[in-house]
Amino acid sequence: MTDKEPTDTGQDALNARLEQANKQLLQSEKLAAIGQLAAGVAHEINNPVGYVYSNLQTLENYLNDLFRLTDAIDTAASLEDLRQIRHNIDYNYLREDLKDLLSESREGIERVKTIISAMKDFSHIEEEEFKQADLHRGIETTLNVVNNELKYKAEVVRDFGELPHVECIASQINQVIMNLLVNAAHAIEDFGKITIRTRHQGDSVTLEVEDTGKGIASEHLNRIFEPFFTTKGIGKGTGLGLSLSFNIIKKHNGEIEVHSEPGQGTRFRITLPVTQPEPLQHTQQNQDTENPA
Amino acid sequence: MIRIQLVDDEPNVLNSLRRLLRRQDWQVDAFSDVEEALEALLQHEYAVILSDYKMPMADGVTYLKFAKQKQPGAIRLVLSGHGDSESMVKAINQAEVFRYLTKPWDDHEVVAAISSAVELYSLQKENQRLRKENDAQRAMIKAREEELLRLEADNPGITRVRRDADGSVLLDDDAGSSD
Numbered sequence A: 001m002t003d004k005e006p007t008d009t010g011q012d013a014l015n016a017r018l019e020q021a022n023k024q025l026l027q028s029e030k031l032a033a034i035g036q037l038a039a040g041v042a043h044e045i046n047n048p049v050g051y052v053y054s055n056l057q058t059l060e061n062y063l064n065d066l067f068r069l070t071d072a073i074d075t076a077a078s079l080e081d082l083r084q085i086r087h088n089i090d091y092n093y094l095r096e097d098l099k100d101l102l103s104e105s106r107e108g109i110e111r112v113k114t115i116i117s118a119m120k121d122f123s124h125i126e127e128e129e130f131k132q133a134d135l136h137r138g139i140e141t142t143l144n145v146v147n148n149e150l151k152y153k154a155e156v157v158r159d160f161g162e163l164p165h166v167e168c169i170a171s172q173i174n175q176v177i178m179n180l181l182v183n184a185a186h187a188i189e190d191f192g193k194i195t196i197r198t199r200h201q202g203d204s205v206t207l208e209v210e211d212t213g214k215g216i217a218s219e220h221l222n223r224i225f226e227p228f229f230t231t232k233g234i235g236k237g238t239g240l241g242l243s244l245s246f247n248i249i250k251k252h253n254g255e256i257e258v259h260s261e262p263g264q265g266t267r268f269r270i271t272l273p274v275t276q277p278e279p280l281q282h283t284q285q286n287q288d289t290e291n292p293a
Numbered sequence B: 001m002i003r004i005q006l007v008d009d010e011p012n013v014l015n016s017l018r019r020l021l022r023r024q025d026w027q028v029d030a031f032s033d034v035e036e037a038l039e040a041l042l043q044h045e046y047a048v049i050l051s052d053y054k055m056p057m058a059d060g061v062t063y064l065k066f067a068k069q070k071q072p073g074a075i076r077l078v079l080s081g082h083g084d085s086e087s088m089v090k091a092i093n094q095a096e097v098f099r100y101l102t103k104p105w106d107d108h109e110v111v112a113a114i115s116s117a118v119e120l121y122s123l124q125k126e127n128q129r130l131r132k133e134n135d136a137q138r139a140m141i142k143a144r145e146e147e148l149l150r151l152e153a154d155n156p157g158i159t160r161v162r163r164d165a166d167g168s169v170l171l172d173d174d175a176g177s178s179d
Helices: A004-075 A079-088 A091-122 A135-150 A170-187 A241-251 B011-021 B034-043 B060-070 B085-093 B107-154 B173-177
Strands: A131-133 A154-160 A166-168 A192-201 A204-211 A255-261 A265-273 B003-007 B027-031 B048-052 B075-080 B099-102
Touching: A004 A079, A004 A091, A004 A135, A004 A170, A004 A241, A004 B011, A004 B107, A091 A135, A091 A170, A091 B011, A131 A135, A131 A170, A135 A154, A135 A170, A135 A192, A135 A204, A166 A170, A166 A265, A170 A192, A170 A204, A170 A241, A170 A265, A241 A255, B003 B011, B003 B034, B011 B027, B011 B107, B027 B034, B034 B060, B048 B060, B048 B107, B060 B075, B060 B085, B075 B085, B075 B107, B085 B099, B099 B107
Parallel strands: A154 A192, B003 B027, B003 B048, B048 B075, B075 B099
Antiparallel strands: A131 A166, A192 A204, A204 A265, A255 A265
16 A cells, blocks of 8 residues: 555656646647648738728828818808819719728728637637537637638538537637638638538537548548648648647547548548536536536 | 729729729729639730739739730739748749739839839830831831832833932933943
8 A cells, every 4th residue: 555655646747747748739739720820810911901001091182182172161262162172172982982991991900800809719728627618609710710721712611500508628629620621721622612510419519520622542541630640741730730639529528530532522520518527627616607608 | 095904802902902093094993803804804905914912713823824825015913911932933933023012002102013014014015116117117118129129120220310410310321221
């Protein structure tokens, strides 16, 4: 008994260190993935910033024109002079275009806002505990982050079922969804379709990401969840995405399956339990007090 | 009239560029659909084509390469939100663009770039016109020379007019028969 004690604590310490290393790996994979997305996100932001900025300069010109008219109220000799100025500045066009200019600019700023808040939601580090979460919201957030990777490659189809809130670590599930979506886009050579399907059956939910890409060769199929296995070029993939996704899903007591036909496409299916089974160390605290907002 | 073609998959970008170019004396055709832009190439002659880089279906370089085949005289520009070196190299080497502009853009810079492109286009156009005129005149001169040679061969001496000291034409029957 006395010689068993130290081994136990040694084991615990090792487990704790392994857990810590896993956490770090997960975080660095997430950061690497975001890094790879950064160029795309920059493009996504540069577009609206570009036209909003240009519109503001045009707005300044419009205002100068309008001030020319209002200033002339004091100096103009007759109403006819004012009418002439109004005609010269193309007042009717200005009036009409101002509405469009403002609403388009507002739309641009909204888009930047959405992208930034999605990035923020996505990179949350602190949420490390299981909580009730809306998977559809997570999917939308993730789509906003990877939109630039997808929109030139595929039409995204949302085939959503009715889902209950699912007990999960939302940021980690988002990371899995992002991996699947980016992989799907990479698998498509010209332009294809990516379908995101969600279903609820009994006490579990399924989430599928299906693409019309080139598929996975059968000799690769049993290796895709191995760490560092990648068929992507240097700088395109870490080879960790699917292996970490596998670990995340396992940690959630779920399953991840793949079905692929070379030349036809690939479908990944994730099955998650709606509630985590009771005897788990990470669900011990404040599980019941949680209030799905 | 100088015609400018704008191609970008984002209609709001096109609208703001149209606003920007409104004060210039150009006819601006804007397309958010690459295929429609391609069709327009068959209908109008463009002085300048400004294209986005990243678009669905075809990227800007592919589009401009095609436009270069259809209208080699049009000056090509890229307006990209991407700005990575790979896309720049492709734009320069493959589509032979005149300028590579980046988003977000500076209004003055865009107007200045398009203005220089229009100037270059007009110069090339003028150069072409002058060369054509030159060629036509040369052909005319050549035809005249040939006619003179023919006349000279038929009637030796006919193309040479002899004059005396005060400039009067000398009509001398012996002149042609000697030599």
